[in-house]
Structure formats: structure tokens, C-alpha cells
Amino acid sequence: MxxxxxxxxxxxxxxxxxxxxxxxxxxxxxxxxxxxxxxxxxxxxxxxxxxxxxxxxxxxxxxxxxxxxxxxxxxxxxxxxxxxxxxxxxxxxxxxxxxxxxxxxxxxxxxxxxxxxxxxxxxxxxxxxxxxxxxxxxxxLPDNVSFEEAALAEPTAVALHAVRESKLKVGNNVAVFGVGPIGLLTILAAQSAGAARVYAVDVSAERLELAARLGAIPINSLQQDAASVILGETGGVAVAYEAAGVQATLTSALSVVKKGGEVMVIAAYAAPVQLNMMELMIKEASVTSILAYRHIFPDVLALISSGKLxxxxxxxxxxxxxxxxxxxxxxxxxxxxxxxxxxxxxxx
The missing domain is CATH 3.90.180.10 (Medium-chain alcohol dehydrogenases, catalytic domain)
Known part of the structure; x- marks a missing residue:
């Protein structure tokens, strides 16, 4: 073969x-x-x-x-x-x-x-x-889920697991840093969980265009200061999902969460990064992470089948x-x- x-x-x-x-x-x-x-x-x-x-x-x-x-x-x-x-x-x-x-x-x-x-x-x-x-x-597979959609069940499971493990509650504002495939699927998962505003932060105009089509508010961090925009419009998000895996996005994610908020790390990091622990403490925020998923594929397939994802x-x-x-x-x-x-x- x-x-x-x-x-x-x-x-x-x-x-x-x-x-x-x-x-x-x-x-x-x-x-x-x-x-x-x-x-x-x-x-x-x-x-x-x-x-x-x-x-x-x-x-x-x-x-x-x-x-x-x-x-x-x-x-x-x-x-x-x-x-x-x-x-x-x-x-x-x-x-x-x-x-x-x-x-x-x-x-x-x-x-x-x-x-x-x-x-x-x-x-x-x-x-x-x-x-x-x-x-x-x-x-x-449910009868109405195509092979193409089913091939996306695994990365969707990552995104849905991250959203479910996070502190997100219905009506909360969130931000997604890095809108490659996992970031885009995280936008969909957060929306399905009841997020109000979803901000999408990236440096790629093309990826931000995709994020906007999904209903996110795009911010090109090469052209705008993401923290100023998000803090100015919301006072801080409940959860910032970090899906890029670099120092700059981790730093920015912490800067946009409100007091008591959360940075949920989804990305894999190729190198060690630093975290401003004083900023974390002053906000009494948390940094959490997920590894893959567990017990979630049936829900992923059901949400795809229903059209909610x-x-x-x-x-x-x-x-x-x-x-x-x-x-x-x-x-x-x-x-x-x-x-x-x-x-x-x-x-x-």
C-alpha cells in the first residue's frame, strides 16, 4: 500500500x-x-x-x-x-x-x-x-457526518476540551491568540459554549479573515495593540486561549485577562517561556493547560452532526x-x- x-x-x-x-x-x-x-x-x-x-x-x-x-x-x-x-x-x-x-x-x-x-x-x-x-x-460516525468533517474530529476535540476545562461561562468575553486550525476551532467551540464576544489575535491577515468569517472580532497585532483594544472594550476577558505557542502571545494573553481570569494554554511550545508572576498575582488570575482530550469524541461528533460546530x-x-x-x-x-x-x- x-x-x-x-x-x-x-x-x-x-x-x-x-x-x-x-x-x-x-x-x-x-x-x-x-x-x-x-x-x-x-x-x-x-x-x-x-x-x-x-x-x-x-x-x-x-x-x-x-x-x-x-x-x-x-x-x-x-x-x-x-x-x-x-x-x-x-x-x-x-x-x-x-x-x-x-x-x-x-x-x-x-x-x-x-x-x-x-x-x-x-x-x-x-x-x-x-x-x-x-x-x-x-x-x-453519525450518518450525516461526512468523512471530511470526521477527519476534523481530533483537532476539534482538542479545542472543545480546552473550552470545557476553562472557566468560560455563558455570556463571558474571551480571546483566542493564534488562529491557525486549533485557534479557529477554539473560536467555534467557545461560541457553542455561549461566549459573547470572541476576539481573535494573530499577525496573519488571511487567518484573521477566516476568524472574522466565523464571527470573531479580528485584531492584527502588527497593526493594533491587542491589550489596548480588548481592555478598552471589555475591561478584560474571562479567558484567553493561547493557541500560538510563543512568548509574545503568552505575554499578551495574560495582559488581556480580567482579575480572576484565566489563560488557557492549548499550544505546544518549542522553547521555554517566561511568565510575569507579579502580574498574575495582582490579577489573581490562573494559567492552566490541556493535553489533548479525554472522553469527548462522542460529544464532538454529536455537535458536528447537529450543526452546532x-x-x-x-x-x-x-x-x-x-x-x-x-x-x-x-x-x-x-x-x-x-x-x-x-x-x-x-x-x-
Whole structure:
């Protein structure tokens, strides 16, 4: 089968690989669409986050391996020991790898597993025609949810989990710093949770235009002082969602929260950052964070199915698997008008 295989930083090859026979405890999924995530970009450009050098303790895999953790498809084969799933079931994938035995897993917080990993970073993923998966990663699609929408379930889960874990209450004003795909989906999630004004802060005019289409108030921080605008209009937001992952946006996020407010960190940071603890204390504000999600995919799919989360608005381009390097990984760095690029792996 054809797959986009990570060998090293800047070395992802679309090549033919052999798919093993389906083990008795797994299912084989034929992939329809797979989304390109910021984590995939970090892996491609810098080798960050992907399993290199030593096998992952749970999956037993390491590079070279197939990338891709945001994907949908249809079950092609069911292992003999698997129950509850049938060939032909339409599914999306919750790609967390976890042990199920550590204290966090036993308490239900499997995203905090001591050995947590991701399909597509620590095991073979969805940028392939077929993928072998544990049944617990599968979620059945409502009939009216398309494969394209289902490929966005994973990043939407990140955004919805962040909003639900935050202090947001109906009628609150919020700000989102960084409006790439996760930031855009956070705007939608905050609106669905009852946020009043949602400010979108970024340096890309194209991304801010997308945010405005979703109903956010755009602020280009190269042209305006975000703190002056937001504080002047609201006196401070209840929650600032930090989805950019750099020092400047973390600093700005803290500056715009009201007293007793919250900075919710969603982004992954490539380098350590500083925080003004005196400002944090004077405001009696809090800084919290989330790692991925837990127990939320059914709600994500229900909200998409109901139309309350119109995730299709975040899709800006569709490409084929053969185009993934130049028109996917490379383009996303160069073209800031792009949000979510979907890779159509098979026509289903």
C-alpha cells in the first residue's frame, strides 16, 4: 500500500509499504481523509514529537513510521477477537496510545498516561491507504457526518476540551491568540459554549479573515495593540486561549485577562517561556493547560452532526497523498491563508 513515511526531519517519502495481516485484537481501516496537524509539521520540519531512535514502550514502533493522527475511514477487516464493530462501519479515530494500567489511566485520565503516545507519531498512522488500529480508538460516525468533517474530529476535540476545562461561562468575553486550525476551532467551540464576544489575535491577515468569517472580532497585532483594544472594550476577558505557542502571545494573553481570569494554554511550545508572576498575582488570575482530550469524541461528533460546530469552515484545501510534502507540509509554512489541509487518501 501507499503511505507517507517519516524517515528523518525533512525526509518524508510517499512510498509502498507492506501492511501486515490484521491481528486478532485489531481492526483494519481504509482511510478516507487525513488532516495535516501542527504536530505533523513539527515532525516533518524538525523531527519533534515523532518516535526516533528507540521503540515506543506501548506500540513497539519507531521511525521510519507513517505519520497522520487526524483521520477518518471505513472498517475493512475485523480481528477475530474484536466485538462490537463490523466491516463497513464508518469511523473516526481517537489516536491516543495509553497503557490503561497506570494511576492516571485507572482514574479515567488516560490522556495523562505515564507512557502516552499518538498513532501517527509513536505508531503508524493515517497518511496511508490502510492502518491497523485498536478497537478502543474507533468512534462510529453519525450518518450525516461526512468523512471530511470526521477527519476534523481530533483537532476539534482538542479545542472543545480546552473550552470545557476553562472557566468560560455563558455570556463571558474571551480571546483566542493564534488562529491557525486549533485557534479557529477554539473560536467555534467557545461560541457553542455561549461566549459573547470572541476576539481573535494573530499577525496573519488571511487567518484573521477566516476568524472574522466565523464571527470573531479580528485584531492584527502588527497593526493594533491587542491589550489596548480588548481592555478598552471589555475591561478584560474571562479567558484567553493561547493557541500560538510563543512568548509574545503568552505575554499578551495574560495582559488581556480580567482579575480572576484565566489563560488557557492549548499550544505546544518549542522553547521555554517566561511568565510575569507579579502580574498574575495582582490579577489573581490562573494559567492552566490541556493535553489533548479525554472522553469527548462522542460529544464532538454529536455537535458536528447537529450543526452546532460547523467544522467545514476550517477546511481550506484538499490534496492527494502524493502531494503531501510540497502541497501540504511545505505549503502550510509558506502560505498563511491555509488553515486545515485535508489529504484524500482513498475515494470512499
Amino acid at each position: 501507499k503511505a507517507a513515511v517519516f524517515h528523518a526531519a525533512k525526509d518524508v517519502r510517499v512510498e509502498q509499504v507492506e501492511l501486515p495481516a490484521t491481528p486478532a485484537d485489531k481492526v483494519k481501516v481504509k482511510v478516507a481523509y487525513a488532516g495535516i496537524c501542527g504536530s505533523d509539521l513539527h515532525a516533518y520540519h524538525h523531527g519533534i514529537g515523532v518516535q526516533i531512535g528507540t521503540p515506543h514502550p506501548l506500540s513497539g514502533k519507531m521511525a521510519p513510521l507513517t505519520l497522520g493522527h487526524e483521520f477518518s475511514g471505513v472498517i475493512e477487516e475485523v480481528g477475530q477477537e474484536v466485538s462490537g464493530w463490523q466491516v463497513g462501519d464508518r469511523v473516526t479515530i481517537e489516536p491516543l496510545i495509553y497503557c490503561g494500567a497506570c494511576a492516571n489511566c485507572r482514574s479515567g485520565n488516560y490522556n495523562r498516561c505515564d507512557q502516552v503516545g499518538f498513532v501517527g507519531l509513536n505508531d503508524n498512522g493515517g497518511f496511508a491507504e490502510y492502518v491497523l488500529l485498536e478497537p478502543r480508538t474507533l468512534h462510529k 460547523d467544522v467545514k469552515q476550517v477546511i481550506t484545501k484538499k490534496i492527494t497523498l502524493d502531494q503531501i510534502v510540497e502541497d501540504g507540509f511545505e505549503l502550510l509554512v509558506q502560505d498563511k491563508s491555509q488553515a486545515k489541509i485535508l489529504v484524500q487518501v482513498n475515494e470512499l
